[in-house]
Amino acid sequence: MRKEFTIQMCALFEKSPFIFLTGDLGFNAFETLRDVMKNKFINTGIAEQNMISVGAGLCSRGFRVFVYSIAPFCYARPFEQIRNDVCHHALPLTLVGNGGGYGYGVQGPSHHALEDYGVLTTLQNMKAYIPAFAKDLNVIVQHIIDRPLPSYLRLGRCEIPANFQPPEYAPWRQLLKGDAGIVICVGPLAGSLLGDFIKMKPLERPDLWALCELPIPDIPKQIIEDIAIGKRLLVAEEHVSRGSAGEMLAYMCMKIGLTPAAFFHHHAQGYPSGLYGSQNFHRAESRLDAVDIMKTLSQGQTKK
Amino acid sequence: MNRNQDVFILSKGHAAGALYTALWSIDEAIEEDLMSFCKDGTKLAAHPESQSFPSIEFSTGSLGHGLSLSAGVALGKKLAGESGHVYCLTSDGEWQEGATWEALIFLTHHKLFNLTVLVDSNELQAFGTVKEVASMNDLKNKIASFGATVLECDGHNFAAINSALDTPSLSPRVIILHTVKGKGVSFMENKIEWHYLTLNEDLLKRAQKDIAAL
Numbered sequence: 001m002r003k004e005f006t007i008q009m010c011a012l013f014e015k016s017p018f019i020f021l022t023g024d025l026g027f028n029a030f031e032t033l034r035d036v037m038k039n040k041f042i043n044t045g046i047a048e049q050n051m052i053s054v055g056a057g058l059c060s061r062g063f064r065v066f067v068y069s070i071a072p073f074c075y076a077r078p079f080e081q082i083r084n085d086v087c088h089h090a091l092p093l094t095l096v097g098n099g100g101g102y103g104y105g106v107q108g109p110s111h112h113a114l115e116d117y118g119v120l121t122t123l124q125n126m127k128a129y130i131p132a133f134a135k136d137l138n139v140i141v142q143h144i145i146d147r148p149l150p151s152y153l154r155l156g157r158c159e160i161p162a163n164f165q166p167p168e169y170a171p172w173r174q175l176l177k178g179d180a181g182i183v184i185c186v187g188p189l190a191g192s193l194l195g196d197f198i199k200m201k202p203l204e205r206p207d208l209w210a211l212c213e214l215p216i217p218d219i220p221k222q223i224i225e226d227i228a229i230g231k232r233l234l235v236a237e238e239h240v241s242r243g244s245a246g247e248m249l250a251y252m253c254m255k256i257g258l259t260p261a262a263f264f265h266h267h268a269q270g271y272p273s274g275l276y277g278s279q280n281f282h283r284a285e286s287r288l289d290a291v292d293i294m295k296t297l298s299q300g301q302t303k304k
Numbered sequence: 305m306n307r308n309q310d311v312f313i314l315s316k317g318h319a320a321g322a323l324y325t326a327l328w329s330i331d332e333a334i335e336e337d338l339m340s341f342c343k344d345g346t347k348l349a350a351h352p353e354s355q356s357f358p359s360i361e362f363s364t365g366s367l368g369h370g371l372s373l374s375a376g377v378a379l380g381k382k383l384a385g386e387s388g389h390v391y392c393l394t395s396d397g398e399w400q401e402g403a404t405w406e407a408l409i410f411l412t413h414h415k416l417f418n419l420t421v422l423v424d425s426n427e428l429q430a431f432g433t434v435k436e437v438a439s440m441n442d443l444k445n446k447i448a449s450f451g452a453t454v455l456e457c458d459g460h461n462f463a464a465i466n467s468a469l470d471t472p473s474l475s476p477r478v479i480i481l482h483t484v485k486g487k488g489v490s491f492m493e494n495k496i497e498w499h500y501l502t503l504n505e506d507l508l509k510r511a512q513k514d515i516a517a518l
Binding site for chain 1 (some may be wrong): 354361362363364365366368369372373374375376377378379380381383384386402403406407409410413
């Protein structure tokens with residue numbers, strides 16, 4: 001999604017200037033942005049704590065600031081700077097984390113972001129955006145600008161199936177209709193599952209929803225109605241269970257007295273085998289693939 | 305300081321009491337505010353809160369944040385072509401925080417001449433002397449080696465401080481202020497416990513007497 005992100009940022013800079021800070025990352029991706037932004041594009045070096053607080057200082061002078069790094073580097077090490085200097089002061093700083101979840105694959109756990117949006121959305125004023133498709137960035141970047149408060153943008157790999165036209169961006173979108181339960185998916189994983197579900201017959205596949213903003217906006221009426229008629233619910237996400245969208249959704253269901261016939265959660269399991277590989281390898285280890293998800297959804301169900 | 309242009313950031317937020325008194329002296333805080341210090345419902349917490357007074361730009365209290373925040377403000381002024389100067393007061397023990405050195409690299413690299421760093425060097429920290437806990441050894445030369453101009457003066461001598469502030473420099477400036485914790489109060493000087501203790505009526509009278517005799 002970095003290519004689309006660069007295009008959107010270049011376009012945005014022309015109409016609404018901002019400052020872009022990078023922690024020495026963006027090689028082969030942000031050269032154009034750097035050329036367009038000139039002295040407003042600043043490589044702050046390998047010093048993430050300083051980068052966040054410098055960003056907060058710039059915001060206090062009226063600038064909009066985007067801060068970029070590999071996802072874990074932009075929220076884990078400088079967490080206190082995000083908490084005290086950015087969120088407590090409700091400043092319009094956007095953390096842009098590339099490669100959310102297992103996105104950096106075989107680079108290993110230091111480069112994975114498995115608890116990012118859970119941790120960040122505990123902070124005051126923070127909102128997380130997890131685009132499902134590269135095309136979503138067009139709208140999300142504008143949402144970020146229209147909301148002058150702290151935000152986190154988790155970039156991933158656009159996995160949209162060929163020839164699929166996604167619905168217009170919304171925090172909740174139904175991507176596919178089916179009869180075999182409801183699958184709610186966070187971010188780009190939706191594209192990967194869509195590619196498999198779309199090949200299945202409607203009777204055998206689930207409804208597929210993409211969720212792209214956290215904290216979770218109100219649950220769509222359609223999902224509430226489908227749960228009420230007995231559809232089983234499964235949440236799939238590249239994030240650990242604690243602080244996840246699945247946990248948030250279960251809490252929201254309880255608050256409105258909505259009880260699914262069954263609730264399943266496929267989430268990042270860490271490194272169960274102790275082995276490392278591509279993003280898809282880690283997804284498979286966490287059962288974040290269509291085959292495992294369909295197995296779970298059909299547990300205890302008699303075949304129609 | 306020019307209140308309309310300059311910015312002061314108290315990185316050593318535990319010195320909030322002194323900041324509140326300074327704000328009172330410029331009519332930003334009122335006496336009732338001071339009397340509510342650290343009581344329930346106060347605006348004057350033990351560490352400064354940015355929403356309490358316009359001159360408190362940032363809430364501080366966790367050490368090692370102020371210098372980066374100050375660098376951001378100074379860079380923002382530079383990019384916006386704004387006049388005015390940024391002053392950041394750190395403690396000496398605070399230089400044990402790694403982020404402070406990240407900030408020093410940044411502010412010297414970006415030639416932030418509109419930023420002056422003041423180091424309150426009383427050589428004491430929360431649970432021992434700086435030398436005992438994690439000695440900074442030659443802090444002056446360490447900072448200078450990053451490309452800053454480092455000056456030193458008696459931190460209790462206003463003329464010396466003003467002179468240091470007026471000294472022209474060809475790189476961002478750091479002024480090490482040599483101070484004595486509890487200066488002028490006989491029973492407080494150089495005593496770590498006064499990082500934590502509060503005065504009772506008798507001790508208050510003794511302290512006032514000591515200060516009056518200065």
